[in-house]
Amino acid sequence: ILNVEQSPQSLHVQEGDSTNFTCSFPSSNFYALHWYRWETAKSPEALFVMTLNGDEKKKGRISATLNTKEGYSYLYIKGSQPEDSATYLCAPSNDYKLSFGAGTTVTVRA
Amino acid sequence: KAGVTQTPRYLIKTRGQQVTLSCSPISGHRSVSWYQQTPGQGLQFLFEYFSETQRNKGNFPGRFSGRQFSNSRSEMNVSTLELGDSALYLCASSLGVFPSTDTQYFGPGTRLTVL
Numbered sequence: 001i002l003n004v005e006q007s008p009q010s011l012h013v014q015e016g017d018s019t020n021f022t023c024s025f026p027s028s029n030f031y032a033l034h035w036y037r038w039e040t041a042k043s044p045e046a047l048f049v050m051t052l053n054g055d056e057k058k059k060g061r062i063s064a065t066l067n068t069k070e071g072y073s074y075l076y077i078k079g080s081q082p083e084d085s086a087t088y089l090c091a092p093s094n095d096y097k098l099s100f101g102a103g104t105t106v107t108v109r110a
Numbered sequence: 111k112a113g114v115t116q117t118p119r120y121l122i123k124t125r126g127q128q129v130t131l132s133c134s135p136i137s138g139h140r141s142v143s144w145y146q147q148t149p150g151q152g153l154q155f156l157f158e159y160f161s162e163t164q165r166n167k168g169n170f171p172g173r174f175s176g177r178q179f180s181n182s183r184s185e186m187n188v189s190t191l192e193l194g195d196s197a198l199y200l201c202a203s204s205l206g207v208f209p210s211t212d213t214q215y216f217g218p219g220t221r222l223t224v225l
Contacts (some may be wrong), residue, residue, distance in 0.1 A: 004152075031210035031211070032210045032211045034213070034214070038217075042218075043113075043114070043200075043215075043218050043219070044153075044200070044202075044216045045216075046213045046214070046215065049211055049212075049213055051211060058152075065120075075187060076139040089152070089153070091153075093166075093209070093211070094209040094210055095166050095209070096141070096143070096158045096160070096165045096166040096206075096210075097143065097155040097158055097166050097168065098145075098153075098155065098210040098214060099155065100145075100152040100153040100154075101152055102152040103150070103152065
């Protein structure tokens with residue numbers, strides 16, 4: 001079981017503002033890092049799978065970077081919208097399983 | 111393409127009973143993973159099945175078990191239910207070919223309440 005930390009635990013952002021948050025994970029034996037978005041009453045939705053140090057992924061206004069050497073990933077939301085309100089989960093993977101962090105809950109205020 | 115389905119969606123049981131939850135993966139997916147989420151906890155890995163074989167198991171007591179059928183559908187069973195087993199149980203399916211990089215697609219979950 002990997003020790004995965006996400007910070008902050010929650011954040012509030014004004015509509016139109018940009019924000020970012022962190023996922024920290026053990027850098028040893030790294031295979032891949034998954035990001036998910038989990039909206040209330042819905043299933044977790046896959047955002048990115050990242051494998052290479054320095055990797056950057058983008059999906060619409062959401063992007064993520066990866067540093068495997070120091071064991072962290074940032075997720076960025078540009079120009080936040082109310083529909084971005086969700087809990088964002090990161091999960092390094094190895095041995096057929098994902099080890100999820102507790103998540104960062106983002107609330108976008110109109 | 112239909113997504114991952116789980117049945118039932120909600121379940122109420124009493125302590126000491128047993129329960130079976132079902133998961134139907136996306137067509138063509140051969141890997142099914144199960145996770146538990148309790149209040150204040152992140153998603154905790156239970157086990158993963160691929161082609162009817164359990165490839166990995168999380169740190170849960172033996173009361174938690176699972177299986178996978180030849181059509182990739184999976185069931186998990188919890189025997190002798192305890193109050194602490196009240197949780198949301200999620201299953202996820204993936205191709206299972208590249209275990210660490212495959213995207214896992216989650217179902218809606220089964221909300222289990224133990225009274």
